[in-house]
Amino acid sequence: MRADVVAPLPVASTETVGLGSAVGAERPSRRIRPLGVVLVAAVLLLVCGLPAALVAGVVRTGAPPAPGSSAVPADDPATAVARRLGERMTAELARQSAALLGGDRAGFLAVAEPVAHPELRRRYAALRALRVAAWQAGASGLPTPVEGRPGEWRLLVEFRYCFVAPDCRTSRVLTGTRWREGERPRLLAVEPSRSAETGTRPWEVSQLVVAVGPRTLVATTPALRRKLPGLLAQAEAAARVADTYAVGGRPPDRYRIFYAGRDEWRRWYGGGRPEWTGGYAVTVGGGHHEVVLNADGLGAGGADDLLRHELTHAASLPERGYPGKGTWWLVEGLAEYAGADGEPVDRYAGLADVRRLLGGGWDGRLDSLSLSDDAPADRVSGSYGISYLAVRHLIDRFGPERLLAFFAAVVHERLPVERAAERVLGEAWSALHEECVGHVRAVVA
Incomplete structure (x- = not known):
């Protein structure tokens, strides 16, 4: 099962924050395994605005500051x-x-x-x-x-x-x-x-055990401590892949990954994820995205492709959010491509669901592939699969560097896809769109 774009978290807020997108708060998600293995995630992309009045506190080290002056004359x-x-x-x-x-x-x-x-x-x-x-x-x-x-x-x-x-x-x-x-x-x-913005952080509410590598930090609860060595090794391997998709060549200083047991999955970052979610990446400000994996959603195949997918979101997405549901296919397609890590197209797990979605229930537009929280598993798998195949075709046509430049123009600069295609790829988007859809149909024919 999988997950997709949803509304803001249903939790009480202690702050007032402006959203980074005209369409509101969105959470793109990951791909699922068709045979019940949940390998999908959701990206909550909200703007991390600053509060209006920030009274200075301590920064990093050193003695505490002396109290400032008392009331200003205008105070009652x-x-x-x-x-x-x-x-x-x-x-x-x-x-x-x-x-x-x-x-x-x-x-x-x-x-x-x-x-x-x-x-x-x-x-x-x-x-x-x-x-x-x-x-x-x-x-x-x-x-x-x-x-x-x-x-x-x-x-x-x-x-x-x-x-x-x-x-x-x-x-x-x-x-x-x-x-x-x-x-x-x-x-x-x-x-x-x-x-x-994000819901409760794991360190606010849980005991944590942590492993740190050159590119990643992986944390979980004491009950799942035995998983840490394997997860760290998988995360480090995934980070090497994700680093290649960092927009502007600036990958995160560390990828932050939290491995959630059943209770923690319901509590960390507000919980409330669609049932088909296996993991998600959530923006926490400062250019950082923290990744959460659902321990109950990982099957025998482990977390390798899910980690590549999620860490690619952390490397490629802007902190202020992405432009809206119409670009979901590009955001998720790039992460799916990274998750596949060069495997042959015919080994992609969602091809049967792609074929089913092409046969009915989809209007043929890439910008309409985003998912609802209650989307059935085959629709989730099919939407991710079409997105993956479309992005893969663009990479085959133009190469990974130009695709990433196209991604940056659409997702970071928020150019309309038509303008981005002409500027970066040198072709009309209408023709490229039909070419991508035709390629998807040919793959599963």
Whole structure:
């Protein structure tokens, strides 16, 4: 079974974010194996916008900053109180961030009341296992009093992070925190983000064990620890393929891969994926996409082609999203081509479903191949297969470099496909489209 384009995650949002596409939030997905092996994924592509008011926090290392000046003259008394309290909270976050980066668990816990320590210990261990290399914490707006709890305040905090590579562009997550007021405010709770952009990150809610290679980081839960060595080897091999599809020749500093058990699949990044999804790549900002694999969806064949597919999304897609459903075939076709990794066309697993879809249920337009959440398995397989065969034909005709330039023009520059074809491929798209569809029909005839 597989997965495809869906609506935004059905979770409560702690932030307001603009979408990167006129058609809204989209999640392209992966190919499935026809005989019940779920080898498909979904790409959630949303814009990672910045909050309007970001109060400076700690960056990477060093002593926490001194609290800034108190209220500005225009503040009313209540706002002035909140502003001064927010400055003290920010100073505590700076101390905690420096402790995290310095490997000081006691210092990381010291800003919090004991009631928060179990959650913070788990979070600290997960982030250290992921080799957190940059961690910034800053207030987004002013703290607000918690109704019915005198002396307690809620502060929205933006965390920015890097794993392994300290100089990477940071990813971001916006999180609610709860504090007890005082000269040195005390942290009472850190909430899972429930972000509208991506949903809850694995390190926010799960214990993690991690393996790191030259190009990849692979994480899972302790119950699945035995899978890590094999997954890391597969991920490193897939990364070598995916690197060749990096638009502009700039692959990610590390591919981030999370291997989800049944409960984690339902929880990480908001859950709620179509039943046919075997994996997906989700943008988390800073040019990074984090890949999730469904442990229950992988059959005896393992994760090789799925990893190549998903890591190619991570290498090729822009962080702000792709233009819309009409380009789904190009996004998924390129990832399917990478997933196939040069195997002969007649070995592609979805040819029977391609033949079935050509026989009925499809209008013959590549821009109408995107899928609904409840699409049947044969429609999913057929749509991915047609996309793969169309992209493969364009690569056979023009070569991988020009195809990737065409992909960049359509998906990154957001040129209409007609203009991109004439500019990059030197031919009219109407003729190329008919040629691609004719090739697909010929392959399965």
